[in-house]
Amino acid sequence: MLNNRIIEPPYLATASGLLNLVKHTRPWNIILVLIGALAAAVAVAWAMGRHTSSASAGSPHPGPDASYDQTLVAKGAWLAAIGNCNTCHTASNGRTFAGGRPLSTPFGTIYATNITPDRETGIGSWSASDFLRAMHQGVDREGRDLYPAFPYDHFTHVANEDVNAIYAFLMTRDPVRAKTPANRILVPRPAISVWKALYFKPGPLAPDAAHDASWNRGRYLVDGLAHCGGCHTPRNALGAEKEREDLAGGTVEGWRAPALNEASPAPSLWTAEQLVVYLRTGFDAAHGTAAGAMAPVAHNLSSVPEAEVSAIAVYIAARMAASAGARATAAGNAPGSQGAAPVERSARGDDxxxxxxxxxxxxxxxxxxxxxxxxxxxxxxxxxxxxxxxxxxxxxxxxxxxxxxxxxxxxxxxxxxxxxxxxxxxxxxxxxxxxxxxxxxxxxxxxxxxxxxxxxxxxxxxxxxxxx
Ligand code: HEC
Ligand code: HEC
Ligand code: HEC
Structure with missing residues (x-):
């Protein structure tokens, strides 16, 4: 994997927004008091309302021993790759999906869990509906809220059939016995319900009839399973993505995840074809290399059917295109001159x-x-x-x-x-x-x-x- 050492631990861009707040106010006490107060006010009512239905959790018919259709498992494999489940749920030098990878946040450290079908330390005793509920509602088998370091704010958009394919794939992996270390985090789990009440919008995305099937498939993947905005969208002080700045560029593990919308800084306009090459190989000759936190994303996409990556590319290219002409003009290039020679000034420029x-x-x-x-x-x-x-x-x-x-x-x-x-x-x-x-x-x-x-x-x- 590219730049193995830099990409770890995986992102939780919650960090940057919070750090900013922390810099400009008196940090911890304010945030904690705020969260505490909100928690007191909202948590109980909200959590009760939401989770009374969770009594049915923990179905006695888990799946690791069930037999799954191989086509479904194969589909689950590439869907899991699009979702980067392995990136977060694998510790460095650890077994794939066995969890234990620390994600640092300004609140402390959260460990991604073991999602192999081990019954005691993994999700081996989870039913398909427990799993679906975790992906769509961000709660665990017992109905407890999960930290949004798990990008369920995006996974909530994933169709049931796609979630079921991922479940079939995970349940047919080797179970690994590996206890996830306890989180060392200042924000108590009950406070998550406040965050959810404020920022979490569960449910599918309605298709946009103004665009074709490929664009819609692309948006479905980008906003949902692929959670591109998890890195490429700026976050507010409480770590939620700023809805109105979707894909406007974010920060992750010290890297800048460039804007993928009309604010794209790319010196020449990305075409959908170039995006496919970049996303599947980690390199495009007209734009360069996927380094840092983007390296494992591209590595995962290399195993995904081209049609899926093409749909992602079509959607992203459309998002970037919006003001590319204006940008090219401002930069002095002829408008629409895709792939135009990049700027190179004389070293002795009179600027x-x-x-x-x-x-x-x-x-x-x-x-x-x-x-x-x-x-x-x-x-x-x-x-x-x-x-x-x-x-x-x-x-x-x-x-x-x-x-x-x-x-x-x-x-x-x-x-x-x-x-x-x-x-x-x-x-x-x-x-x-x-x-x-x-x-x-x-x-x-x-x-x-x-x-x-x-x-x-x-x-x-x-x-x-x-x-x-
Ligand atoms: C950005 C990192 C990240 C990615 C990507 C990610 N997860 Fe997670 N996931 C986490 C973290 C962190 C937790 C633990 C949250 C907590 O403790 O509240 C978690 C928890 C879970 C849980 C709950 C497990 C339990 O024992 O409570 C499931 C199920 C899960 N993830 C499945 C997946 C699947 C499937 C994918 C890919 C489609 C995925 N995750 C991608 C970070 C991630
Ligand atoms: C031995 C050859 C070599 C040397 C010397 C070298 N580079 Fe690179 N550099 C590469 C290769 C190969 C890549 C990967 C392909 C690419 O993205 O251009 C790369 C990538 C980059 C990228 C990423 C470009 C992108 O967005 O993909 C930057 C920035 C960069 N180099 C800057 C520098 C700087 C600054 C120096 C001098 C301090 C330097 N390089 C010296 C070979 C070299
Ligand atoms: C884990 C964080 C993360 C996720 C998730 C992520 N990216 Fe990135 N992405 C980055 C970072 C960091 C860079 C900058 C890498 C570099 O300069 O080498 C980047 C760079 C890019 C670039 C190059 C932009 C440019 O102008 O050079 C494209 C295109 C891109 N990402 C598309 C995507 C798409 C599409 C998705 C979802 C399928 C995605 N990314 C998901 C972190 C991420």
Whole structure:
């Protein structure tokens, strides 16, 4: 898997919104008091109303020993891949789906559970309807609310027949005995009902008659099972996706998940065909590589029938297209010139933004010695002007790729791009980043590159500590 070390632990972008709130107010006490008060007011009534029906939970006829139709199991396998169940429900070096992967949040750590059919430590005693209820309502077999780190705000849109196929697939995996570690989290489970009352909208999405079947299938997958918005949509202070900024770009594990709507920062318009290639192989020659938290997503989609990925691509391309013409014009490219040559300015540009020549010159020199051999003219990596990491609102991804390099997928040989974390000090890295932005995009300079560099380094250090 690409960048194995960076993608862990999986996202819970709840973090970023909360962290912002935390920065600007006096954090914990306020949030906790708020949640506590709301919980007191709403939780009881709401939870009772919702869960009285859960008395039927825990049907005595679980499924691991049942025999399932192989076609159904095969369909469940690729649907589970679209849902990235393995990414969250597998610990590093752990057995697939056996859980135990820590998801860090500002509230503490939540562990993804064991979803193998082990009867004691997994979901082996869950009936199909227990499972359906978990996916659609975000409650466990006993009817307790589940933390929305489990993206049931999206899975609630998944059709019963698709959920049943995933159930058949999971129930035919090997049961693994693995007890999920206890969560270390400040928000008590009962407070989840408040969150749900505020933000959770259960139920299917109505098809949009204004669009064709492929677009509708794509939206069904993107908003539902694939939960693309789990990373690509910004979140509010309580960790809920901002509905009105659907796919407008989010943050995950320190990476920027770029906008996939009309605010897409891509230097050239993504076509549906390019999206299919990128999503299924993790690389597209006109846009680059799926790194960071996107790497396992693309890895999973490589096992999914092309028609499904095409539908996703059709929908995303349509979402991005909305103002692409305007963007191309603003960037000085001819409108509609898809795949137009990316920006590349002269290193000695007379632009006022490069008035501060010293860092630019240093960055220039570093680029020529460290990067140009591969990236100039796209000899090994793509020409950097093609990459959204140059044009996006933050330098987060550019910094992380430079620090970590690009690694081949699991099972593939060779190193694609070396990690520069040991080779460049913070000042060099910052001036390189500033230089690249000025050279390879027409966007305004990034503010506070130094702060981003320091943040990325801190994250790397804490990961190193964890893994040692
Ligand atoms: C982004 C991470 C993430 C993804 C993706 C994810 N899950 Fe989970 N899931 C979790 C977490 C975390 C929990 C535990 C929540 C809690 O403890 O309240 C969980 C809980 C569950 C539960 C409840 C299990 C129990 O013992 O209570 C089921 C069932 C489940 N997930 C199934 C799935 C399936 C099926 C998929 C793929 C379609 C999936 N999950 C994808 C993070 C994830
Ligand atoms: C040994 C060749 C090599 C060197 C040296 C190298 N790269 Fe790369 N780089 C690659 C390859 C291969 C990829 C993966 C294909 C791609 O996405 O361009 C890549 C990917 C990238 C990407 C991701 C582009 C995207 O969005 O997909 C960025 C950004 C990047 N490199 C920046 C740099 C910078 C900055 C330097 C110098 C500090 C550098 N690279 C040095 C080979 C190299
Ligand atoms: C676990 C978090 C996560 C999920 C889920 C996710 N993405 Fe991403 N995605 C990212 C990150 C992080 C990047 C930036 C990666 C990079 O620059 O190499 C990204 C990059 C992309 C890009 C490249 C954008 C550009 O302009 O370069 C596309 C396209 C994309 N994702 C589509 C999707 C689609 C479609 C889905 C759902 C099927 C999805 N993503 C689900 C995290 C995620």
């Amino acid at each position: 006022a933004r490069q008035a501060d020549v010293r860092p630019a010159k240093d960055g220039d020199a570093i680029y020529r010695t460290a990067c140009a051999d591969c990236h100039d003219g796209g000899r090994r990596g793509i020409a950097l002007g093609y990459s959204s990491s140059m044009t996006d609102t933050t330098p987060a991804n550019l910094i992380r790729v430079t620090l970590d390099g690009i690694h081949p997928r699991e099972g593939e040989k060779g190193e694609l791009m070396p990690a520069f974390r040991g080779a460049l000090d913070d000042t060099q890295l910052a001036s390189l980043i500033a230089f690249l932005r000025a050279r390879f995009s027409r966007a305004p300079p990034w503010q506070d590159i130094g702060g981003e560099v320091a943040k990325a380094k801190r994250e790397r250090e804490s990961e190193d500590r964890k893994s040692s």
